[in-house]
Amino acid sequence: MEVFFRFFGAVLVKNPYKSFILFTNVNDPMSITERHQLILKELKERGHVSIQELTDLIKVSGVTIRKDLKLLEDKNLLFRTRGGGSINNPYTNERPINEKELINAAEKQRIARAALSLIGDNDSIIIGSGTTVFELARALHPDKHLTVITPAAKVTLELSNRQNVEVLQLGGIVRQNSSSVAGSYAERILEEISCGILFLGVDGIDLDFGFTITNLAEASLNQKMIECSQVLVVLADSTKFGRRGLGKICNFDQVEYIITDDKVHPGTVKALEEKGIKVIIA
Amino acid sequence: MEVFFRFFGAVLVKNPYKSFILFTNVNDPMSITERHQLILKELKERGHVSIQELTDLIKVSGVTIRKDLKLLEDKNLLFRTRGGGSINNPYTNERPINEKELINAAEKQRIARAALSLIGDNDSIIIGSGTTVFELARALHPDKHLTVITPAAKVTLELSNRQNVEVLQLGGIVRQNSSSVAGSYAERILEEISCGILFLGVDGIDLDFGFTITNLAEASLNQKMIECSQVLVVLADSTKFGRRGLGKICNFDQVEYIITDDKVHPGTVKALEEKGIKVIIA
DNA sequence: AAGCATTTTTAAACATAATTAAACCGTTTT
DNA sequence: AAAACGGTTTAATTATGTTTAAAAATGCTT
Numbered sequence: 001m002e003v004f005f006r007f008f009g010a011v012l013v014k015n016p017y018k019s020f021i022l023f024t025n026v027n028d029p030m031s032i033t034e035r036h037q038l039i040l041k042e043l044k045e046r047g048h049v050s051i052q053e054l055t056d057l058i059k060v061s062g063v064t065i066r067k068d069l070k071l072l073e074d075k076n077l078l079f080r081t082r083g084g085g086s087i088n089n090p091y092t093n094e095r096p097i098n099e100k101e102l103i104n105a106a107e108k109q110r111i112a113r114a115a116l117s118l119i120g121d122n123d124s125i126i127i128g129s130g131t132t133v134f135e136l137a138r139a140l141h142p143d144k145h146l147t148v149i150t151p152a153a154k155v156t157l158e159l160s161n162r163q164n165v166e167v168l169q170l171g172g173i174v175r176q177n178s179s180s181v182a183g184s185y186a187e188r189i190l191e192e193i194s195c196g197i198l199f200l201g202v203d204g205i206d207l208d209f210g211f212t213i214t215n216l217a218e219a220s221l222n223q224k225m226i227e228c229s230q231v232l233v234v235l236a237d238s239t240k241f242g243r244r245g246l247g248k249i250c251n252f253d254q255v256e257y258i259i260t261d262d263k264v265h266p267g268t269v270k271a272l273e274e275k276g277i278k279v280i281i282a
Numbered sequence: 283m284e285v286f287f288r289f290f291g292a293v294l295v296k297n298p299y300k301s302f303i304l305f306t307n308v309n310d311p312m313s314i315t316e317r318h319q320l321i322l323k324e325l326k327e328r329g330h331v332s333i334q335e336l337t338d339l340i341k342v343s344g345v346t347i348r349k350d351l352k353l354l355e356d357k358n359l360l361f362r363t364r365g366g367g368s369i370n371n372p373y374t375n376e377r378p379i380n381e382k383e384l385i386n387a388a389e390k391q392r393i394a395r396a397a398l399s400l401i402g403d404n405d406s407i408i409i410g411s412g413t414t415v416f417e418l419a420r421a422l423h424p425d426k427h428l429t430v431i432t433p434a435a436k437v438t439l440e441l442s443n444r445q446n447v448e449v450l451q452l453g454g455i456v457r458q459n460s461s462s463v464a465g466s467y468a469e470r471i472l473e474e475i476s477c478g479i480l481f482l483g484v485d486g487i488d489l490d491f492g493f494t495i496t497n498l499a500e501a502s503l504n505q506k507m508i509e510c511s512q513v514l515v516v517l518a519d520s521t522k523f524g525r526r527g528l529g530k531i532c533n534f535d536q537v538e539y540i541i542t543d544d545k546v547h548p549g550t551v552k553a554l555e556e557k558g559i560k561v562i563i564a
Numbered sequence: 565a566a567g568c569a570t571t572t573t574t575a576a577a578c579a580t581a582a583t584t585a586a587a588c589c590g591t592t593t594t
Numbered sequence: 595a596a597a598a599c600g601g602t603t604t605a606a607t608t609a610t611g612t613t614t615a616a617a618a619a620t621g622c623t624t
Contacts, residue, residue, distance in 0.1 A: 160461035171453025179442035
């Protein structure tokens with residue numbers, strides 16, 4: 001018995017299968033489970049979600065999102081906060097929370113997400129220490145393999161179970177508060193490494209003095225990082241401009257990109273661009 | 283006999299649809315088994331199915347699809363969600379790390395607290411990787427200065443803000459899951475170090491074969507740690523006895539203390555003590 | 565092939581769950 | 595103090611689920 005199949009004008013012979021075409025409307029409203037999945041995914045990537053974000057994204061009412069958050073909280077999958085939800089228990093504060101850090105959190109996340117676009121497949125990158133570049137680690141979910149070198153234990157922990165990411169933790173004495181290493185051990189490892197992009201967080205950007213950080217040992221490590229990297233990208237929210245830290249890291253000619261937020265002064269941007277730096281406003 | 287494909291022509295023209303092609307014969311309605319196969323195939327490809335989709339496709343009533351989904355759920359082939367089915371439990375995706383931590387948590391904490399008594403003022407110690415020795419880091423609140431060397435990022439993060447503790451994080455490639463480094467970078471740092479006590483967690487203690495761990499790179503690192511330490515203390519809950527991991531760490535003559543819980547077999551304790559090891563039961 | 569029992573399917577009725585707008589209340593910000 | 599924001603409740607609407615009884619399909623026996 002010979003069986004013919006016709007499909008878009010072509011004829012298939014003796015196909016052992018039966019055929020159906022299943023259609024899914026992409027514009028269909030999301031099911032409750034899909035919403036919950038999405039919320040959990042966002043939480044995992046960003047650390048917290050806001051109701052505003054979610055209503056914009058999913059096109060449902062705030063009441064519904066609040067109900068979702070309540071359900072997920074009941075399942076111990078998130079902690080409810082005013083206006084959203086968080087993956088961390090806000091009540092297990094290891095150290096007093098810097099209020100300002102929280103206020104700039106959204107900017108830092110936008111900056112981090114803008115930085116993602118600079119990373120290519122099979123790249124190797126360095127992620128420095130500091131809260132801004134930590135957000136980069138959090139937002140990093142590469143499709144292809146990526147090697148990440150970092151002095152920061154927080155970055156290592158964030159990335160250690162992530163798909164497609166290989167982490168090289170630098171060694172050395174750990175600085176209090178930053179949980180990040182510095183010193184000769186780390187620098188010696190860097191001497192054997194050549195890396196694509198360095199993502200650096202800084203404490204100060206002064207148009208006359210250059211890029212600075214408050215800790216001297218870290219400044220030295222950052223210099224070594226610059227030496228072994230081909231491209232230097234500085235991530236800094238707009239509050240860092242006009243400030244000076246104790247230790248100088250580098251001059252403007254060594255920096256290829258600065259990624260910052262939209263509160264940066266236009267004159268500053270112009271001055272940076274005249275120095276040959278590509279400024280990305282997230 | 284000619285068989286033709288069933289097209290939903292009007293739908294095809296509309297663009298916001300994604301289409302999936304499955305095979306089936308048109309003339310006969312689908313059998314129950316074919317339906318189930320179709321549902322499972324869709325699930326495999328897309329992760330979830332909706333009842334709406336399936337009724338449109340197979341031209342059966344919603345009641346029937348619900349019955350199908352119930353049957354498949356009873357066979358543990360899918361999870362029912364409102365309006366459809368999902369391939370994996372949508373709510374068990376979080377917090378994989380805590381689970382291992384929870385195993386024998388109370389024992390591990392008692393073991394860790396017993397280990398504290400071995401640490402003296404101004405000592406320098408190594409804390410290895412694994413959940414048991416991590417509990418030691420958690421319990422560590424020294425009155426006098428203490429230097430801690432560790433390959434584990436979790437230990438570093440736990441101790442980085444603690445009073446009187448200086449942390450030396452070893453460098454190297456980070457192992458998935460353990461978030462702990464191993465390899466030549468770490469070993470080279472250890473060559474320059476001499477340390478008082480090494481607190482090691484192991485995966486297996488076999489009276490004939492010695493101390494073992496499942497990961498080979500970690501086994502090698504552990505050997506180097508032993509070389510640079512004066513005293514070796516093994517922390518292991520009683521479930522570790524009689525087991526063997528892939529990589530051998532050391533023999534019994536190199537171990538000075540074993541700290542374990544009270545569920546250990548008395549014969550085992552005796553055998554260990556005959557080998558010259560001091561056994562502490564927490 | 566006819567008869568009969570069993571299973572499958574479905575429409576209809578009913579029950580439950582989900583969503584939202586609107587009204588209202590309490591906090592936080594200005 | 596006012597305005598803006600987030601949260602809760604209510605009531606109406608819509609979507610999804612369950613049950614029931616009847617019809618249709620299937621399988622088995624003779």
